[in-house]
Amino acid sequence: MTSTTGLLGYAQPWVVRAGEQVAFKVSSNGPACCDLVILRVICADINPEGPGAEYDELDWGRAQALAVAHQPVSTGSCAVAVSAPEVWTATGLELRVLIFPTLRTAAPQVVFSFGNLTLYVVPEGRLVARAGEAEVGCSGQLDLRQWYDVTLRIGDGRLSLTCDRLRPLQGMADRESVGAALVGEDWPGGASLPMFAAEPDEPFSGRPMTRHHFNGKIEAPRLSDASGRVLAAWDFHTGQGSARVADSGPEGHDLVLRNTPMRGATGHLWNGSVEHWELTPEHYAAIHFHDDDCTDCEWETTWEVTVPEGARSGFHVARLTDERIESDVSFFVSARAGAPTARVLFLVPTATYLAYANTNIKFDSANTENLYEAPTVISEDELYLNLHRELGLSLYDTHGDDSGVIYAGSRRPMLNARPGLYTFNYVNDTHVVKWLELRGYTYDIATDEDLHRDGLGLLESYDVVLTGSHPEYWSTPMWDALDAFQQGGGRHMYLGGNGFYWRIAWSAEHPEVIENRRGMSGVRTWEGEPGEHMLSFTGEPGGLWRSLGRAPQRLVGVGFSATLFVRSNWFRRRKVDAAGPWGFVFEGVKDAVIGDFGYRGGGCVGLEIDRWEGDLGSPGNAVILATSEGIDAGGLLSGEEFITTTRALDGTQNANVRADMVIFATPGGGAVWSTGSIAWATSLLWNGGNNSVSRVTANVLDRFLDPEPIGK
Numbered sequence: 054m055t056s057t058t059g060l061l062g063y064a065q066p067w068v069v070r071a072g073e074q075v076a077f078k079v080s081s082n083g084p085a086c087c088d089l090v091i092l093r094v095i096c097a098d099i100n101p102e103g104p105g106a107e108y109d110e111l112d113w114g115r116a117q118a119l120a121v122a123h124q125p126v127s128t129g130s131c132a133v134a135v136s137a138p139e140v141w142t143a144t145g146l147e148l149r150v151l152i153f154p155t156l157r158t159a160a161p162q163v164v165f166s167f168g169n170l171t172l173y174v175v176p177e178g179r180l181v182a183r184a185g186e187a188e189v190g191c192s193g194q195l196d197l198r199q200w201y202d203v204t205l206r207i208g209d210g211r212l213s214l215t216c217d218r219l220r221p222l223q224g225m226a227d228r229e230s231v232g233a234a235l236v237g238e239d240w241p242g243g244a245s246l247p248m249f250a251a252e253p254d255e256p257f258s259g260r261p262m263t264r265h266h267f268n269g270k271i272e273a274p275r276l277s278d279a280s281g282r283v284l285a286a287w288d289f290h291t292g293q294g295s296a297r298v299a300d301s302g303p304e305g306h307d308l309v310l311r312n313t314p315m316r317g318a319t320g321h322l323w324n325g326s327v328e329h330w331e332l333t334p335e336h337y338a339a340i341h342f343h344d345d346d347c348t349d350c351e352w353e354t355t356w357e358v359t360v361p362e363g364a365r366s367g368f369h370v371a372r373l374t375d376e377r378i379e380s381d382v383s384f385f386v387s388a389r390a391g392a393p394t395a396r397v398l399f400l401v402p403t404a405t406y407l408a409y410a411n412t413n414i415k416f417d418s419a420n421t422e423n424l425y426e427a428p429t430v431i432s433e434d435e436l437y438l439n440l441h442r443e444l445g446l447s448l449y450d451t452h453g454d455d456s457g458v459i460y461a462g463s464r465r466p467m468l469n470a471r472p473g474l475y476t477f478n479y480v481n482d483t484h485v486v487k488w489l490e491l492r493g494y495t496y497d498i499a500t501d502e503d504l505h506r507d508g509l510g511l512l513e514s515y516d517v518v519l520t521g522s523h524p525e526y527w528s529t530p531m532w533d534a535l536d537a538f539q540q541g542g543g544r545h546m547y548l549g550g551n552g553f554y555w556r557i558a559w560s561a562e563h564p565e566v567i568e569n570r571r572g573m574s575g576v577r578t579w580e581g582e583p584g585e586h587m588l589s590f591t592g593e594p595g596g597l598w599r600s601l602g603r604a605p606q607r608l609v610g611v612g613f614s615a616t617l618f619v620r621s622n623w624f625r626r627r628k629v630d631a632a633g634p635w636g637f638v639f640e641g642v643k644d645a646v647i648g649d650f651g652y653r654g655g656g657c658v659g660l661e662i663d664r665w666e667g668d669l670g671s672p673g674n675a676v677i678l679a680t681s682e683g684i685d686a687g688g689l690l691s692g693e694e695f696i697t698t699t700r701a702l703d704g705t706q707n708a709n710v711r712a713d714m715v716i717f718a719t720p721g722g723g724a725v726w727s728t729g730s731i732a733w734a735t736s737l738l739w740n741g742g743n744n745s746v747s748r749v750t751a752n753v754l755d756r757f758l759d760p761e762p763i764g765k
Contacts, residue, residue, distance in 0.1 A: 064384035067463040078352035080124035094368035096487035097472035104738035128443040129266030130314035130346035131251035138284035145208020145279030155454035156268035166252035168245035200321040250342035266344035290334040296562040315341035317589035347445035348462030388497035390507040395495040398515040404501040404526035410467040412447035434468040457579035462566040508534040522549035522734035542721025544757040551661035553605040558590035570595025607670035610715040611663035619687030621659025623649035624679035651736030659732035662712035675717035718764025
């Protein structure tokens, strides 16, 4: 049996252009060497009952007998000072900090470390301080999700610790103070650096490693000497979107954040009077750390290559092999803004791939088997991820303390964003690639990162933009750019469902990291904490675009309506005048039923589906070309569609559980065509592409490539 996890890796950057360098970071779970070859992905569906995997082997990327070794992941977030204050025996040292523990673990959890001075929570929940051989500990157990004001002092031959519970509970002590004599020169200093939420571990190949990470919030840490002179102070409410926290003390011992702990977190003063960290910054003076945060594995480079000028844009992988292993590392070669090589652009939804990367939803959510109404199929990759959560979680997972994961990055192996058996998102979108190749269309690809950065400048060079099977996660610049393209006469073919759903933000400082706040509405596996719905990277409200006044219907005519995972259905055509402005859509299609076949559930209407809805902004000139048929109790209305639980929420009783195929004209001769279903893309290749779904899609693309104005 060929293993897919004996070698693991990631590309940096994940998205690259011709003429730029890409580095591959590889870790081995066994072999000492491997071969590598770069492939352009035509179809990543390896299911033997699917359309067939297909790759182009490229002559610019090949290496043999690459030396590989295991590279550990330093999982867990923390804050490390860039420099340390000098501490002298005569002056003493005081740390004051607020903490909010959220999880008990079998290992110690370090709140603060500085040389041989450590403040930590032991497994049974007590707070302990250690300076060399001297140790003091509170007798009482810290309650989870309660704020504590902690003071640690060292000086005059003593180590002392005071812990005050803020807003003490009735009948419970609100203060405990303990102390012990120091032994010898038990002082921090030397080459050590102050660190919060972890302590240093043995370095790996010169790379700093950490351990014993704290789970919970830390607020307002301050270091001073015995006279009260401030040595360093960090106000966590400043620079919310930054990877660095400035020291407001006199010496500038700034903190650098590793693995993106949660900013925009409520602190001990938050009282529900506001929900935005910009309005009352002092209410958001905390950072939430987790021992399973991971947005950057920080692995060393194994091999790198420069993508040659003239290389085709597209989905790519570096395939790592030895005699028992075949493992792919995905990356994308993007078209450069303003330098098109085709009239068609396929916009790859990499933000969606990041959001789902390494999800453990099949193991952690009881809803999975409910949605499919069938036993869950688990691949080797998914089993590996369940056992190795140090590779980082998805935006659908929760941390060990049950708080939702809000950041996801690409600097880690992403085992479900590559060819394989995870038949969602990445694999489904390569059906579109293979269809374009099969039909002989020339096209460029670009990614969500490109659109976020380059905006309209990326799109305006193309006549037609295709969005994929599930373009779910969109930043404001991305949305604005696509809207401007459409309103400026551009033509857009939306080939999926559940698109343009969640607002995200891209980090300006944390490389290749996106942020999503789930809010209080929408289909979600967790719900945001009270007061923590604003994006830390931008200050914008998070959540559904629909809740922010931009329902997807406003952009593409349809918006998320229902899930349909049990099986997929089909469209039934509505009457469209063959001689009218939209007659081209069904040219050459004789059947009234469209897409009663496909590789996902046996039809083109399935997984997640969208509908026309005038009240949510579907344009008045939008024409419903076809509507789904035969959806039964397996079709479930999306959560934001109802406010009271009733029995009338499935496809047998609720008319909103449906998919609509729509088309409408935009100013300047442009147009938008939306399929309203994720499964549409996975029906394109049925019967070798000789089918009604393929024919309708080609009809639309051919007409959209025709420069004549549309809709007249």
